[in-house]
Amino acid sequence: MMQVLPIQSCATTQDSAVSGKLIVLTGPSGVGKGTLMRSLLQRHPELYYSVSATTRRPRPGEIEGKNYYFISRSKFEQLASQGEFLESAEFAGNYYGTPREAVLRQVQSGHLVVLEIELKGARQIRASFPEALSIFILPPSFAELERRIRGRGQDSEEAIARRLQRAHEEIEAANEFDIQIVNDDFETALNAIEAAVFGK
Numbered sequence: 001m002m003q004v005l006p007i008q009s010c011a012t013t014q015d016s017a018v019s020g021k022l023i024v025l026t027g028p029s030g031v032g033k034g035t036l037m038r039s040l041l042q043r044h045p046e047l048y049y050s051v052s053a054t055t056r057r058p059r060p061g062e063i064e065g066k067n068y069y070f071i072s073r074s075k076f077e078q079l080a081s082q083g084e085f086l087e088s089a090e091f092a093g094n095y096y097g098t099p100r101e102a103v104l105r106q107v108q109s110g111h112l113v114v115l116e117i118e119l120k121g122a123r124q125i126r127a128s129f130p131e132a133l134s135i136f137i138l139p140p141s142f143a144e145l146e147r148r149i150r151g152r153g154q155d156s157e158e159a160i161a162r163r164l165q166r167a168h169e170e171i172e173a174a175n176e177f178d179i180q181i182v183n184d185d186f187e188t189a190l191n192a193i194e195a196a197v198f199g200k
């Protein structure tokens, strides 16, 4: 059983209530970030979710422009070399990146902008936007994380192994971020994110 951290808050929690802010949600693959994000957006349609670009193939049901912009590796490399990404990283054999212009435009016009990204990208955002609110989502245990990745049923054995290997490294970095939230009971975790984002 991995060590489970309690929910913590920090000085930036109140600042996050100020409009025009970048919020970073990170944590290992399969921990529930996407599911939490979808529920958060349903409750708060005023949040702007940044749709990332990726070279990963779409999973069944994923929609171009809604879940991701699905692009080729050569296109990704071209955009990256033109500085079009606010952050980018390779994860489990694919590239992922946050479109720079759309995010900056939304923040500058006063919106709360949410990024759901992996560790390396989250570190890049922390370095370039120290005022961003960063939230790390933890699983209740490593065994449960594996169950969730397998339960999702959308990754090959090889991809699952890569994601689990990476998860160990990611979880060790949890304390680098402003707030840690354990996604055990879904509603509790969602409420904790909401409180952090809106300072409730």
Ligand code: ADP
Residues within 6 Å of the ligand: 027, 028, 029, 030, 031, 032, 033, 034, 035, 036, 148, 149, 151, 152, 183, 184, 185, 186, 187
């Ligand atoms: P991520 O975006 O972090 O890779 P997902 O949102 O795809 O993770 O979630 C992985 C799986 O875990 C999904 O099948 C999801 O329904 C499930 N899940 C998410 N949160 C919980 C929770 N609190 N308890 C049990 N299962 C969960």
Ligand code: 5GP
Residues within 6 Å of the ligand: 027, 028, 029, 033, 052, 053, 056, 087, 088, 089, 091, 096, 097, 098, 116, 117, 118, 119, 120, 121, 122
């Ligand atoms: P998935 O392939 O499961 O959709 O995503 C794999 C990982 O990539 C997840 O941890 C997800 O949060 C992360 N991710 C998605 N978009 C981006 C992005 O734009 N940048 C970075 N750095 N990671 C991303």
